[in-house]
Amino acid sequence: MNGGNAVPLFLAYAAIASTLLSGIVSLFAVRRHPGFLHTASFLFLFLAGAADITAGGWALLADLTLTDRLALGLPWLQWHLRLDPLSGFFMVLLGTLVIAASLYGPSYTREYTHGEAPQPLPPLGVFTAFFVLGMQLLLLADDALVFMIFWEMMSLSGYFLVAYQHQHAANSHAAFLYLLLAHVGALVILLSFGVLAAFGGGLTFDQMRAAQLTPLWATLAFACAFLGFGTKAGMVPLHVWLPDAHPVAPSHISALMSGVMLKMGIYGIVRIIFDLIGDVRWEWGVALLVVGTASALLGVLYALMQHDLKRLLAYHSIENIGIILMGLGMSMIFLGSGHPLLGTLGLVAALYHTLNHALFKGLLFLGAGAVLYRTHERDLERMGGLIHRMPVTAFMFLVGSVAISALPPFNGFVSEWLTFQTALQAPTLDNGVLRMIMPIAAALLALTGALAAACFVKAFGIAFLGKPRTSHVARAREVPMGMLLGMGWLAALCLVLGVLPMPTIEAMAPITRLLVHTALPSATAQSWLWLTPVSPHGASYSAPFLLLAMIMVFGLGYLFLKRGARPARRCYPWDCGFGQLSHRMEYTSTAFTQPIRRVFGAVWKVDEAVEITTVGIGPIPRVTGIHHHLHVQDWSWLKVYLPIGSLVLKTARRIGFIQTGSIHTYLKYSFGTLILLLWVVSL
């Protein structure tokens, strides 16, 4: 270990140890004191999260780069570990979500033991610990071997978490698809490391950093890394596993998956492309920008068509990953064309959005989990009126909805604003085509933002507002304190990061210094009140002032108008004279998005039909039933995955004909192979 302050690294080790303990404790939870040990497992997880935040935050704020070697594994292959500002940043993100999950988990998982179909808790605890452990160590990895081992650990334990309630066929199907794509992704990442290791002459990241790559090989390494990590992050069209896998996992795991696991894909992209390959080319940025824009737009359009709340949130993860990729892409375009400062701006926007998305998506998944916990419903069409029954959950979910819709004063707005500001710097580029595609991408980002707002009006409005659509939803109660605390922690951070963007960006300066050797100077020159990314004369945004003004305006208006006013009278809403309004007259989730479905019809494969059964003949037959059938499918599944799947099956069947089942044939094959090998050797 190198000299200096090594405490953060020890804290990171402590976090790892605590995570391990959490797994071990939950392993024994089945025998004795299941309740106590179960809570203890979450307590250790909480401590691990706190240690992660401290370790990561310390390394980030103090701009420390600590390295260590552990004599583990094979004798000639030591484990290289390193904690630098970039991994510190992601470690803070991980710790924040782990804390939320550990506050939320104890109550939420009680459902599995007391519900109608009891589930054993130890596997959940053990695989949660392995899942977190994998992410902690892959962030610390400083060589490709350690990175890949823990990348696989994260992916594999993720499989078991998705398949936790494996008695449902849909869950095991989702888990299989997840595993398949996780491994395709991991293989491609391995290829990327292979290229870098071949040029660098070793597996450590230091050797890879020093590697001198020809442009062709560098592009190949980039393409492999982009595809591999993009699969994990869920970019279009490699996203199909995501909307299946995330909803079926337990909700605090969904929060960890969407909030953190996807971000490991972003970490991988930033680490390999910005750090290891280093010499960024603008052509790569164009690829990221195009794929990111497509992911953002398609993600939100698919999300709009969902009425399963958790599935809707999963599609929004695709959208937000797209926004992050757009920021990274623009950053690479600027860096590759020799504008390091603007490249830094794009990188900061992307990382800021990474953090924001982790917070609000974690919050929303926990909120959806709270609804699921009390009503056993994921289907929006069967919810309604929950704001009266679960007021605190409703408020938290509202905070998350406003944040993800990129509305001020919450955090989602800040990062989208930064992304817009990056795009607006396009005129500084020399290349006319680049000058054009960046504002167009930004306009599509605006479309994405507006559609996301529509989608969350739908999600919040249908689930929490209006009248209850089923009787068990009408009887729902507020969730226990622990779950509210988990959500409250993330909701508070959403507001803090939205109101104090300047300190956040200043805290990120060590990352950008590490990766692109610049920080945003004009941002730091101003006081903490003003966010001025490019220059003080250009665009500026002051979130603290804004919040102050908002509070003042609302407060004054409220005081001025409420004072002395008589209390509002309550009465039946106007029902057009047809008698009592019922929940069957409310707009449904499907009805809400019907205009959008019609406007953007070509994006989905929409299968819609109305069947009217009638009795009697004549000019006015009596209608006995109306049945509306709607099936919306993802084109990428139909046009990409099903053809590949059927091609694989067809090829397998072709090859299958050599399998006769007769021992004589197999002996012949062995003999033939032997002869062939002997001939090859003798050459």
Place this chain on the structure above:
Amino acid sequence: MNSLSISWALAAAQTLIFIAAAPLMAGWVKRLKCHLQNRAAPVVWQPYRDLAKLLKKDVVLAENASWLFRATPYIVFGATLLAAAAVPLIVVHLPTAAIADLIVLVSFFALARFFTALAALDIGTAFGGMGASREMTVAALAEPAMLMVVFTLSMTVGTTNLSAITEAALQAGLVLRPSFLFALFALAMVAVAECGRIPVDNPATHLELTMLHEAMILEYGGRHLALIEWASQIKLMIYAVLTVDFFFPWGIARDFGAVSLGIGIVSGTAKIMLLAMLLVTWETVLAKMRLFRVPQFLGFAFLLALLGMLTNVVLETGG
């Protein structure tokens, strides 16, 4: 009193003038429209009377209205008020313009709309849902077009700060920039859609087939309705002032002297009155279009803004 406090005081005064004048503009529009359509016209200050009446009235709430329904009018009015504070009406170089730039302004409208749509869903009537659904669809199409206009302007000027854009337009003088021309038309079309005017929406109707914005606020009454109505009047005024600021800023005060402020007030009033005449003519000669024609209308606005941006990239900045 130093110049900083003068500028803050002016900013506050300008905001107050803004929100006080917004109903007047609405009254002026209504009066012109009546004249043009051969109807008996109400007096110009009729909107003030309406607002005063609504503010005095009791609030009647649906039995299942939640806190969100009651908070929404304040949020909508507050967001619109803050948006108005950032727009230069009489004088440029105000400190409020630095707090919120054009993108923040657009997102303030989005915030107001988000909560209005949620409040519409709160009671659980079909009207509210329908209004919310349609409004969010139209907004989803209008917002990218609006931001495309913003990008076109700010790429020319190099900033999204409202004061700076106005200042740049002033300094440029009477130069015919093709990109600005495209942006002007696109902005006009977006403004029509965003403010719920003909041909996208009809503010004067309560028919289920034609309603967008009105369907959402159907359940409101009393001071709540007053705040929402006032906010939509301010929004119309903001779009009018934005059009004036970006494309015809001449006359707006550049320093805090009494003479230039006076010129600013007079010229601003005159320009907005003229713009209102254009709006009224446009609303009188056109009919309300079907909901599913609106995407084409807004798509055209987006295309115009895109053309403006491309003209800027290809012709004006040189390649």
